[in-house]
Amino acid sequence: MMSTNDALKKAQQVLEEGGVIGLPTETVYGLAARIDIPSAIEKIFTTKERPFFDPLIVHVSSIDMAKKVTAYWGPASQALAEVFWPGPLTLILPKDNSINSMITSGLESVGIRMPNHPIALGLIEEVGVPLAAPSANKFGRTSPTSATHVRVEFKNENVFVVDGGDCQIGIESTVLLVRHRPDKVELSILRRGHILKSDLEKVLKEKGFTFEFIEQVDKRESPGHMKHHYMPPIPLIVSTDSKRAVDDILKEVNQKLGQLPDEIESIKIIKPANGIAKAEVLKLSHDPLLATREFYGKLREVALKGADCIVFYKEPHQVGERWESLFDRLNKAASLIL
Template structure:
């Protein structure tokens, strides 16, 4: 078994040669490449089968490194970076002209984050260059929270994976668009995550900023902005009535699923030709933090059990900001919400 140092050395060499690697973080595993090698950035998209309209997040190992990626860092970014980095907050800021347009999907903004994982931080520091790293799964499919998930996902591509254990958070980072305006800061949460809107507001209030959250913005600047994402290999249904029988759900599903398009925003919708005759129920912890940590792994496990579909019952207690971050993923992973 390789030591961590040997694995880091191998990962660094692959990155220097323009390859991609599986990178552990506290959120989910990423498929990482150096931002200064155009062919490596392109390899992320081709390996993931990801369309070029979906931007990548740049991962750094320090605030000083982050400042080189953006054209304007700003006092609010500094305050939030000091409060939440390393951690699951991605800040969308004006991009430095040196940033390859493939990373930002042609946009003038770039997503930056400092992951809270010792292996990721050490690798980025050793490489000396930020790494672009979307989640290490095929486009639109369930995100990986273990090294095994990544190896299974890319078994044909033979991707080298740094094993950093299970991801303790289990869903992707919060994505926050920051606009420094004269006299105030405008903020938009483009993707919910472990860092909550209330957490961000608390820090900015504490530091004396005048700020406003803007709800209606174009979410193209964020990865994972499509209506469907994180989908398992069998149809998945979120059911809002916890008392419904599986039989009545399957009857409704078979009436509705054939009416869905074959593809939505480049993501294929799975519609079994012979109909859906069985379902496995996905069960998660009553604690939203634990439920979030479990979600992707359990979704993969349940999908592997061989039933035609998966059902998740939404319960009355599943309300509040923490649950909203999880339901952002649950609802996007679902073929139908009933």
């Protein structure tokens, strides 16, 4: 087994040669490449089978490095980064002209994050340039929270994976659009995550900022903005009635099966020719932090048990900001919500 030092040297070599690597972070594993090698950026998209209209997040190892990839950093960005970086917060800011338009999908903004993982931070610092890194899975599929997930996902591709253990948070970062106006700061949460709106408000108030959260915004500037994402290879059914019998759910699912497309946003949906006969129930911890950490791993695990579909029951206690971040992923992963 390769030592961590040897793995980091190998990863650095792969990156310098224009390759992609599986990179551990505290959120999910990323598929990383240097931002200064255009062919490497393109390789992220082709390896993931990701459409070029879905922007990538740029990962940095310091605030100084972040300032070099944005045209305007600003006081609110500084305040938020000082509190939440390294950590699961991506800031969407005006992009510097040096940033390849493939990274931003042609948009004039760029997503920037400093991951809270010693291997990711050490590698970015050693490489000396930021790394572009979406989640290390095929486009639209369940995100990886372990090195094994990445290796299984890309078993047919030449992807070197640095094993940094299981991810501590388990879902992707909060994505925050920041606009500095003359009289206030305008903010929009484009993707929910571990950092909550209440966390952001608290810091901005303490720092004396005048700010406003804008709810109705175009989310194209965020990765994972599509209606369907994070999907397992078999249908995931979310039941909003926690007492409903599985057999009753399957009966309705089979009635609606014909209405399901064979493909949703380029994700192929497996529909058994003889209908859905067997379901596995996805069970998560009662604590939202634990449930979030285990969600993707358990979703993968349950999908491999040989059932025709997965059923998840939404329970009455699963309410509040913490659960909203998880249900953002769960609802996008679902084929049907009953």
